[in-house]
Amino acid sequence: MDQCRKDEAMAVGNTQALSLSVEHKDIDFVEHFQYLGSNISRDDDTNYDIYTRIGKASSVHRRLRPVWRSKNISKNTKMLLYTSIVIPSAIYASETWRTSDKTNRMLIVFNRRCLRDIMGVSWKDHMTNEELLSSAGIGDLQDIVA
DSSP states (O other): OOOOOTTOOOOOTTSOOOOOEETTEEOOOOSEEEETTEEEETTOOHHHHHHHHHHHHHHHHHHTHHHHHOSSSOHHHHHHHIIIIIHHHHHTTGGGSOOOHHHHHHHHHHHHHHHHHHHTOOGGGOOOHHHHHHHHTOOOHHHHHO
16 A cells, blocks of 8 residues: 655645545545544634534434424423433534634524423513523533533
8 A cells, every 4th residue: 555655745734735645546635524423624613513513413403393392291301302312413522622602602502492492482482591491401502512
């Protein structure tokens, strides 16, 4: 198997990308790629991975909508499902994220939107975020990630 040619190297961070070949086949250069479920970006932008994770968790949340709408399933069971299925989908590999105010805000909005949907709370109900979290018995996601 050919190794990387002596006069060439892989790109890391914002450095100039040079070509790499294995067994005389050039390796394509990409801006983003998925590795073990996380999205790695050439410029080390963790927001791309966070958007992707929240998108995947939103999809899981939508697929469980019949459960959230069911009157036969208790609130406690719904919260157990949410914390064991949806939240892990949202924060998978979060230990690699650079936390920022924007990141925290995205997690807060996602969590509260899901909880309002699960608990059947409309904007017309005038329930504060603190009341929502207290009623659900769940904290904010950025506290889990931090």
